[in-house]
Amino acid sequence: MKLVISGSTGFVGAELVSQALSNPAITSIVALSRHETPIPVGSTKLKSVVCDDFENYSDSVREELKDADACIWTIAILPAKLKDIPFDDVCKISRDYALTAIRTLAELHQARDRPLRFIYISGHQAPRSLAEVPKQFSDIGLTDYGLMRGEAETRILAYAEQSNGAVEACVVKPGMIDAPGKENRILPGLPNIDLRAFAATLLDQVVNGFTKDTLTNDEMVQIGKDVLAK
8 A cells, every 4th residue: 555644744744654554554755744764774665755835746745745545634623723823824734735635636546446535634512604603602712613614625625525535534533632751631512532452543544444434533542442352
């Protein structure tokens, strides 16, 4: 399997790369980021691909993405950063980049005997309609942000649904992601998931197929536990 990991130098992306390197089912990893992804000495299946424009891929980046079997999309602006970034840019980075990616990867996916698998990392309780907006979102001014993430979910799943089997998509909705050396915060109404278990879940899903089109935090906790126990 040729796997694209976007945001490969980030918190989640780096763990995905680490676990993917030791997964024998994954034979090629394209680490897609604005910065060089460190390559371990002796590694032959990891390729660092620097991308300067996630809205218009260069020919050289497109060449590296060609015939990918799967992609895990980690790039987004988290709520803690919202005050520092114009909302139009938040939408572009958190929604539009992913939509461009799934379309581009589908176009470059030549294998007719298997679909392209695409995972979009969203957030716990991101609403797909105004009626689904949780009270805590409106209380702290996250309604527009949450609806934007929910719109991204809907459009990505719709793209796969309309692909006649050429693309499979899965939306994952983690809560707070914990890891060794990182302060584990507990927020009311927000569940936690261990970073290792989260990454293990995502890799299991792209390799073995999607359990369902949307995975909740609790479902991923269980899947990750089962995968890591093997």
